[in-house]
Amino acid sequence: MEGVIELGRQDVDPSRRSVLGAGLFSVALTIPGWPDVIGRAEAVQTGRAQRIGMSDVDMVIAMTERVSDLDDQFGGRHARPMAASFIVNTVAAYLRADAPENARQAMLSAASDLLYLTGYMAVDEGLHGLAQRYYVKALELAGAAEDHLTYCTTLRGMSVQAVDLRHGAKAMELADAAAAASPKAGPRMQAFLVGQQAHAAAQTGDRTGALRFVREAEAAMDRAESRGKIFGAYDPAALNYHISQVRYELGDRTGAVEAMHQADKLRHTVYRRTRVHRRGLLAERQLEVGHLEAACDTWHQALDDYPKVQSGRADDRIKTMFGLIRPHLKTAAARALHERARLVTPERLHA
Secondary structure, eight states, rough: HHHHHHHHTTOOGGGHHHHHHHHHHHHHHTTHHHHHHHHHHHHHTSSSSSSSOHHHHHHHHHHHHHHHHHHHHHHHHHHHHHHHEEEEEEEEHHHBBBBHHHHHHHHHHHHHHHHHHHHHHHHHOHHHHHHHHHHHHHHHHHHHTOOHHHHHHHHHHHHHHHHHHHHHHHHHHHHHHHHHOOOOOOOEEEEHHHHHHHHHHHHHHHHHHHHHHHHHHHHHHHHHHHOOOOOSSSOOOHHHHHHHHHHTTTOOHHHHHHHHHHHHHSSSSSSSHHHHHHHHHHHHHHHTTTHHHHHHHHHHHHHHHHGGGOOOOHHHHHHHHHHHHHHGGTTTTHHHHHHHHHHHSSGGGGG
């Protein structure tokens, strides 16, 4: 698995690797029984252990969950170096070690999920080439592990990256591939996949297809909600975000604002980085339909969270904000927003 090792090393400054590793493990100390697991990881890394088991798999899964939590709350710029360090210093050794077949397959699956997450964080920073390399490696390991969930999730992540970069045809191709690879998905996973198909279809100008996918996603979400949370990362807030994106791509600016506002209401208590990004986007669209004061209010809400987040996408939203409100500085609401934003954001975003 030398490719995994080299990929991780692209993401880590070797002179800081021990520092990053220490920071990573201090986060992991919140996991019950972690000191024993750390000792096991160090033994594999230094060659004292030649065989891994399911406890090592559990450690990788737990670490991925902790890094994901950090990413959601503080942004990829904080969390990605930790993940890269963990890949280089621990996961790569696990992938080389001997293991029973069930543990080997499970480790491949756990590693693929971590690689997907690290790719997602690279996207958040705007490091798109690096993100694609992580994604491709995640697909390879997920395929080897016969892990359909991570395989489909990674393909969908690649579609999200493509649609954000305005490569609609490629986004559609990837979204379709993700859906095709998961024929037996439950309703929440179906909504997760079909919602992305809707966004990609709308960007390609396929109005009929986009609206059909929206209806399918809404129906799947209704079934999922009636059964309880099965795949919790995709929820009604996320679906409303996709509906907003579809409406915007199809020219319904007012409908896009309504759906994005609903998404924000449904997810106002979680995922700080997501709040900054989506509130910034909502404000941009409120301004586009002529609601300057409402846009300023929404941008103020984004600024409440922004100083706590290290995210390239959040930076993009704030930089865009400065450009959009500059022509309106004779208005009191825009002037107050501008003055506050200059105090709580880096100079490079408003210079």
